[in-house]
Amino acid sequence: MKDLLTIxxxxxxxxxxxILRDVNLSLKPGKIVALLGENGAGKTTxxxxxxxxxxNYKGSVTxxxxxxxxKRKSFLSxxxxxxxxxxxxxxxxxxxxxxxxxxxxxxxxFDELRKFMKLDPDMKLSQLSRGIREKLIIALNFARQADxxxxxEPFAGIDPMARKRIIxxxxxxxxxxxxxxISDHFVDQIxxxxxxxxxxxxxxxxxxKTADKIREEHKSIEEYYExxxxxxxx
Amino acid sequence: MEFKDNIPxxxxxxxxxxxxxxMGKLKAGEKIPSVRKLAVELTVNVNTxxxxxxxxxxxxxxxxKRGEGNFVTEDTDLLKQTKQSLIDGxxxxxxxxxxxxxxxxxxxxxxxxxxxxxxxNERPTNN
Numbered sequence: 562m563k564d565l566l567t568i569x570x571x572x573x574x575x576x577x578x579x580i581l582r583d584v585n586l587s588l589k590p591g592k593i594v595a596l597l598g599e600n601g602a603g604k605t606t607x608x609x610x611x612x613x614x615x616x617n618y619k620g621s622v623t624x625x626x627x628x629x630x631x632k633r634k635s636f637l638s639x640x641x642x643x644x645x646x647x648x649x650x651x652x653x654x655x656x657x658x659x660x661x662x663x664x665x666x667x668x669x670x671f672d673e674l675r676k677f678m679k680l681d682p683d684m685k686l687s688q689l690s691r692g693i694r695e696k697l698i699i700a701l702n703f704a705r706q707a708d709x710x711x712x713x714e715p716f717a718g719i720d721p722m723a724r725k726r727i728i729x730x731x732x733x734x735x736x737x738x739x740x741x742x743i744s745d746h747f748v749d750q751i752x753x754x755x756x757x758x759x760x761x762x763x764x765x766x767x768x769x770k771t772a773d774k775i776r777e778e779h780k781s782i783e784e785y786y787e788x789x790x791x792x793x794x795x
Numbered sequence: 796m797e798f799k800d801n802i803p804x805x806x807x808x809x810x811x812x813x814x815x816x817x818m819g820k821l822k823a824g825e826k827i828p829s830v831r832k833l834a835v836e837l838t839v840n841v842n843t844x845x846x847x848x849x850x851x852x853x854x855x856x857x858x859x860k861r862g863e864g865n866f867v868t869e870d871t872d873l874l875k876q877t878k879q880s881l882i883d884g885x886x887x888x889x890x891x892x893x894x895x896x897x898x899x900x901x902x903x904x905x906x907x908x909x910x911x912x913x914x915x916n917e918r919p920t921n922n
Binding site (some may be wrong): 587591592593659725728729732733734735747752753754755756772773776779780781782784 | 798799800801802803807830834835837838839840841842843846872
């Protein structure tokens with residue numbers, strides 16, 4: 562099968578500090594992939610580069626055969642924590658913004674997701690708990706008909722019920738051809754969901770393996786991930 | 796359903812469905828739930844369910860009707876064989892565990908008979 566995303570020899574510095582170097586990564590369509598790594602390893606930076614938000618990197622990022630950043634952005638969905646909105650914005654107004662900006666944003670689909678997530682459109686962003694905010698972000702993402710969804714730590718600091726909802730929404734709403742990249746710094750909560758695991762370590766893609774391969778070697782994904790850090794000081 | 800994380804999930808889904816069939820919860824010729832429904836029910840990836848169903852199709856225990864989904868085979872011999880291999884698997888585990896505890900082969904049947912007798916006496920209503 563043809564690659565959906567191909568990253569070649571990518572390096573990125575910020576304020577002369579090396580964040581990523583020699584990153585090579587290919588993802589196929591239709592997969593659920595975990596992007597793992599410690600805090601500060603560069604997971605968010607890599608997502609921001611793929612999303613076309615972080616610029617001035619070296620190397621190439623190709624999505625659906627194009628290197629063009631504007632085209633790439635139209636093929637993918639990445640929500641940067643809703644940081645662009647003032648905290649007094651109502652959910653309904655965030656949705657209107659999305660309708661205007663993204664041609665592939667489907668309002669009916671969002672409505673289904675909103676009901677599934679039990680979100681009240683009249684609530685303001687300032688009123689949302691961590692879990693509800695994450696549910697909103699996921700609903701906004703999946704209401705778009707994208708080829709690649711970039712979910713940046715959707716499970717950080719949320720309660721188990723919200724997590725269960727989000728996981729079920731992924732199973733229900735992910736289309737057959739779309740790929741989801743989910744970053745997290747621990748893996749056990751989403752392990753059963755994964756097709757592949759990508760680990761960022763030492764400023765690069767240190768490992769990329771399918772979940773089935775890892776388990777065929779009688780390891781859990783968690784053991785595999787922890788094994789990559791063995792013999793290192795905490 | 797809880798999955799072990801150190802065994803491929805598709806194999807565990809296969810085992811789960813084999814058990815459903817052996818226990819008669821899924822009957823010969825019956826349609827099994829859709830891929831997405833199974834994925835939500837088991838909280839796993841759609842691709843993983845598909846891989847499990849594909850394998851079971853290859854083994855002949857399921858068959859696909861185009862546009863209609865997956866059905867349990869009506870081949871009763873194959874269903875019997877399948878059930879037998881599940882039973883054999885359980886017995887093998889039992890035997891291995893007993894031998895690890897130091898029982899010899901010839902001690903297994905008496906030990907099991909004694910256990911079953913004892914159980915009968917303790918809970919006569921529970922056959």
